[in-house]
Amino acid sequence: MSIASAIFRSREPEGGAYHIAFGATALALAATVFYVDTYTDIEGAIAVLYAITVLLAAQAITRVGLITLSCLCGFLSLVSYALTHAGETDLQAMLRLVVALAALVITTMLLVKTETARLALLSINAALRESEGRYRSIFDRTRVALWERDYSKLHAVLMGLKQQGIVDVRAHARAHPGFTERCIDLITVVASNEAGKELLGCDASATGTLKQSITTASDKFLDMLQAIMDNRRVFEDKVLIRTHGGDDKLVLLSISFPEEPLAFHRVIVSMVDITQRELALKALGEAQAELTKASKAAAVGVMSASLAHELNQPLGAIVVNAQTLLRWLDRDPPDLAAARRCAERMVRDSQRASDIIHNTRSLLARRDGSTETFDLDAFIEDTLALLEHELDRSGTKVRIEREHTPPVRAVKIELQQVLINLLTNAIQAMDEAGIENRAIIVRTESQDAGTIRLTIRDTGPGIAEAIRDKLFSPFFTTKATGMGIGLSICRATLEARGGSLTGDNHPQGGAVFSILMPVHPEVERA
Structure with a gap:
């Protein structure tokens, strides 16, 4: 310097x-x-x-x-x-x-x-x-529509009304027609940016523009007057405004009021056009409603497929027993004892089909199935008896490896359908692979104090690596005539009762499916 x-x-x-x-x-x-x-x-x-x-x-x-x-x-x-x-x-x-x-x-x-x-x-x-x-x-270049408005006269009028004991702007407006229009006339526009001019289609300070844009949202304008009278610092709401060209737009209005009364001569008003967003949300809502309808229709379809899948086995057993019954009756002399056993099996399978339909109706009505306490070993024996014809036809031997387990409490028909489905899949897998020594090992063991493990292992080809991740996906199947819903339904059924189902390959060959079941499931919660 x-x-x-x-x-x-x-x-x-x-x-x-x-x-x-x-x-x-x-x-x-x-x-x-x-x-x-x-x-x-x-x-x-x-x-x-x-x-x-x-x-x-x-x-x-x-x-x-x-x-x-x-x-x-x-x-x-x-x-x-x-x-x-x-x-x-x-x-x-x-x-x-x-x-x-x-x-x-x-x-x-x-x-x-x-x-x-x-x-x-x-x-x-x-x-x-x-x-x-x-x-x-910032004011001029921002893409948010901004205005500077003079609210000083309006603020003075509202404070005067407040001093007179008037605290409800809406009630006062109803009692004094023209009050809203007089309040609008007290507001003047000091400045607006380019985004504001684009939003309204003209300069917001033009005569009649402010009144035209506010009149379409008179209810919201009264809410804004109430905010001033209540000395609130910010007013925000969705407001429908009318542009200079007569188009209605939905905007997010935000007004920041100053603390000092003398500063009301420059109040910042911002508007964000959300018309397209609201239209998109409306379209999304309509699409969701349509999706809900489609989901309900799909649920009905899945339930129908599930019911058909579950009824196929007992109905097939009834047909086989009926054919066997006819053969025993056609003998000379008729073997009535054997015919009687066939008839009893037909009654048993019919009752199981009825139980399946009853359980399905309970699911549709959102009612929990009837739980009961039963011994697992006896339950497995009864279930294998239902598959007697399938096991004999395919030449499949079943070995049960028992470990002392406490009685379980579950919806018996549901657990039975899961076990039948897994056993049937094992039989069919060994049939398709042409396995000579066909065997299924059913093992029960206590996983811990409150959980029991039930495993079903076969001597078939096992689960291919390419389909392992899709094993429980709905409608995925490797069978020519399969629907691909059996394993999906089995897993969903067990998980709904607090259990689980997993599938993998056994180290010694074949597939193994593991069922984990709580000894006392929280059926009410499920």
Whole structure:
């Protein structure tokens, strides 16, 4: 920084001549005061006029310059006193010198303080201009529709009503027709950005535009008036507005109200057009409704397929027993004992088909099946008896490996259908692979104090790696005539009762399916 820039103020070009004139006048006055004080016989505190010199120079120089000039004027006063009173002691002259120096010091101190305040004010004004510039840039360039509106008159009216004891704006509007229109007329638009003009289709300050956009949302406008009366800082809501072209748009309106009543002359209002979003949400809702209908139809289809799948085995058993019954009756003489056993098996299978239908109806009615406590080993024996014909036909031997397990409590028909499905799948898998030594090992064991494991292992080809991840997927099957819902239903049935079903390959060959069942399932929760 140069000495000149430290002493003299930097000024705009148009003010240069003005400051030069002040500087030149101050220097001329300082020279005149020194001459009069030193070389004339005028008695008096002529040196006091140096304060005027400093005042004039203050218009053109900085604080450093003021202090420098003040020191120079003080030095000239001392030089003048020394030249005019050399070797003499004049009390009056000395008092005049002290008064002049005091005036000069006080004037300089005041001017320095004033200059400091002036510089602070200039800094504040510069910061305000910069802030205003940033605000205006953001206001104009943002893609959110923004307005500056003057709510001062409206605020005064609402506060006046509040002082009169009126606290419900809607009730007051119903009792005074035209109140809403008068309130709208009290609002004026100070400024709007380009996004606001695009949203409404014209400049929002145009006559009638504000009233047209608000009138379509008069209920929301009354809510906004209530927010002002309640001294709330923010009002936000979805509002239907009408553009200059007559189109209705749904916008998200947000208004930030100031804390000070005097600041209501500039209230920021923002609007975000959400018309397309709401239309998309409406379309999504309609699509979800259609999907719900389709899901219900699919659920009915799955239930029908499941029912057909589960009834296929007992009905097939009834047919086989009926054919066997006829053969026993066609003998000469008829084997009535064997025929009786066939008839009993037909009754048993018919009852099981009835139980399946009853359980399915319970599921459709969202009623829990009837649980009962039973011995697992006896349950397995009964289930294998139902598959007697299938096992004999395929030449499959079944070995049961028992471990002492506590009685279980479950919906018996459901667990029986799961076990029949797994045994039937094992038989069919070995049939398709042409396995000669066909065997199924059914093993029961206690997993822990509250869980029992039931495993079904076969000596078939096992589960192919490519289909292992899809094993329990609905409608996935490797059978030519299969529907692919058996394993899916089995897993869903067990999981609904707190159990689980997994499938994998056994290290010694063949597939193995593991059923985990809680001893006392929380049927009510399921």
